[in-house]
Amino acid sequence: MEMNFLAFFIAALFTLVIGFIWYSPKVFGTIWMREARINPEDLKKGSMLKIFGLTYVFSLMITMVVSALTIHQSGAIGMVGGPPMIASAKPSFAAFMADYGTAYRTFKHGALHGFISGLFFAFPMIAINGLFERKSWKYIFIHAGYWIVTLTIMGAIICGWA
Template identity: 70%
Template sequence: MEMNWIAILVSALTTIVVGFVWYNPKVFGTIWMKENGLTQEELRQGNMLKIFGLTYIFSLLIVMIEMSLTIHQTGPVSMIGGPGKINEALPSYHAFMNDYGTAYRTFKHGALHGFISGLFFAFPIIAINGLFERRSWKYIFIHAGFWTVSLCIIGAIICQWA
């Protein structure tokens, strides 16, 4: 099972593309700015190259972990010691991968795992931070929604294409 680096690099763009739509003033951007006490002028003052560059790097990290949560075949590969050990694996491994190597490798299955990651991982983290920071539920749901949608798309791309 080889990694499809194009799928990984493309799916990491998801957070940026979804963010452009999600945080647009015509969608949730105006509410988000109000909940954070920010103005358009303040947002324009940031170093956008640094913000988007680091966002992409962090998104790559998210994609890598989402890939291991979404693609079930990574379990058997790790059991034999990783991709470098595939040629040394016992015949039972190769038989298993021949039978199940493409099982649950669909867009829909990846989106399901992305949704589960958003609901049971991203949402609780954002909610805990929001509660301690005394943020509103609007703030929490805007961010949790963004991450759930982003993780659904990342999971879908990775599971279907990687």
């Protein structure tokens, strides 16, 4: 099973692209700032290079998990001990991969699993944090919505293109 690592780098960029749109004042930025109790001057503080750089690094880490969640063949490869062990795997593994090595490797399938990951993984974590931080449901839904959309797109890119 070949992996297109360019897809991982492109998918990681989408956290920044979607965030730029999602948190802009014309979309949810104004509501988010009010609910987070911050103002535009607060956003000018800190090193933007550091913030965007670390965001990209963390996004690359997320792509690894999204890959495992969207590309089911990863599980089959894991069952034989990972990529180094493929050559010594039983013939049944080669037959399985010949039959199913590209099954469900589509943008649509990746988007589905990305969406499910956002809804059933990211949303609950954000909601738990928001509840303990005494944040509003608007705040929680803005962040959760961002991650649901972002993971949907990341899943589509990684599964369909990788």
